[in-house]
Amino acid sequence: MRTQITLPVTADWNSWSTYTARIPLNAGTNTLAYVYGSGDSGHVNLDSLTIAPPPPPMLVLEAEDAALSSGAIALNDHPGYSGRGFVAGYWNSGATTAFTLQASTAGTYSATLKYSNGSGSAQTVSMMLNGVRTQITLPATADWNSWSTYTARIPLNAGTNTLAYVYGSGDSGHVNLDSLTIAP
Template sequence: ATVTVDGGSGNLTADQFSLVRQGGEDPDPGDSTRYEAESSPAVCSGTIDADHAGFSGSGFCNGDNADNAYAEFTVQASAAGTATLDLRFANGSSAARPADVIVNGSTVETASLPTTGSWTGWTTQTVTVQLDAGANTIRLDPTTANGLPNIDYLDVEQASG
């Protein structure tokens, strides 16, 4: 990828800049791929909203307030092995919204997904999982009737071999 930033004749200040591969292709180990919650191959049991500033992409998954209102991502892995999942979310409620992290049908962890103080207070929680080569299903399944926090995206980075 080639990126050119030109400030013209004036000053240019960049606060933050990053390049992130979007989902859909097999990444190389060590590369991070972003899967936005509002676009395929992600599935949101709820609505895709854009009313809380600070999200990435064109919106986020606002899951229904129910214990069966999940967010699901289909992610690609170039090889079987360890991967780091960075889940970006906002939880403006007064309590954690725990969710089972289910990879290819097996629960690997229950993530607490704590309150972030506001619905615009986006944060990231990291989980390490094992992926199969090829397509993998990663599902966030709330464990209470409060449902999930708002889910922005899932960054997946396979370990370098």
């Protein structure tokens, strides 16, 4: 398959730039060639080629499918959620939504929580990662039908991890949780 590409202009022949493209590769041996062909403007110097695996995919977990306890309940009475619903009940002290995460390698990941907070003011909940508590603040959304996201960078161990959102001691609660997206 032939694809014509346009390489960016550099300041002069001593300056280098990079061009990145996503290409499908088959298992086994593949041939990739850069060819000066009909219709090409050419006049470039090529230095090297790097083939890298694609980034690991994002993992999207629905809150209503997580382990719910202490008054956390799955509902679907506000639009805009993903999946089958969202988790409410964060007016109950101790309400917990616990996600089990599998990480193939240890490292720092983004954990993006989709939430609604129609209370009119910022609310706090505890984020418990493998038993370690961090209080997070979720800014108000326009109303209970509006959703926003909160992203934290979290260290995951290789293997099984637990990330829970808890209405704990010192938290104000009163939020709805829709989903959690984990990405490298």
